[in-house]
Amino acid sequence: MSDCLFCKIIQGDIPSKKVFENDKVLAFHDINPLAKIHLLFIHKEHSKNVVEMSQTNPKAISEVFQGISEYCRDNNLAEPGVRVVTNVGRDAGQTVFHTHFHVLSGEQLKGFGA
Ligand code: AMP
Ligand code: ZN
Numbered sequence: 001m002s003d004c005l006f007c008k009i010i011q012g013d014i015p016s017k018k019v020f021e022n023d024k025v026l027a028f029h030d031i032n033p034l035a036k037i038h039l040l041f042i043h044k045e046h047s048k049n050v051v052e053m054s055q056t057n058p059k060a061i062s063e064v065f066q067g068i069s070e071y072c073r074d075n076n077l078a079e080p081g082v083r084v085v086t087n088v089g090r091d092a093g094q095t096v097f098h099t100h101f102h103v104l105s106g107e108q109l110k111g112f113g114a
Pocket of ligand 2: 007098
């Protein structure tokens with residue numbers, strides 16, 4: 001989508017600090033990190049959030065999670081721990097309307113009972 005920030009990052013029109021890429025999935029550092037490690041994993045096909053993605057391209061969800069899992073394995077994040085979060089809609093705090101999965105790690109994470 002031409003006016004989408006993350007589509008522009010995929011196209012290379014806006015710079016990002018990439019950490020993972022394959023033909024379907026891209027991951028880069030969040031510009032405003034909320035943990036020592038804060039990455040964003042996105043699919044290269046535009047959708048506005050995971051609720052839309054599950055209808056328009058359900059396979060993309062597993063492709064993104066395969067990318068996340070490969071990254072976590074290669075970088076030993078699953079132990080001690082990693083959190084994967086996706087915001088859907090305004091009340092959840094979604095500000096960029098290209099489906100993305102926050103991957104938080106690298107420290108003891110607060111919230112969710114921790
Ligand atoms: P959300 O609030 O769930 O929509 O998350 C959007 C995330 O995108 C926020 O954590 C922002 O810090 C991050 N963000 C916004 N612009 C950029 C950018 N140019 N490069 C990397 N991360 C960004
Ligand atoms: Zn997009």
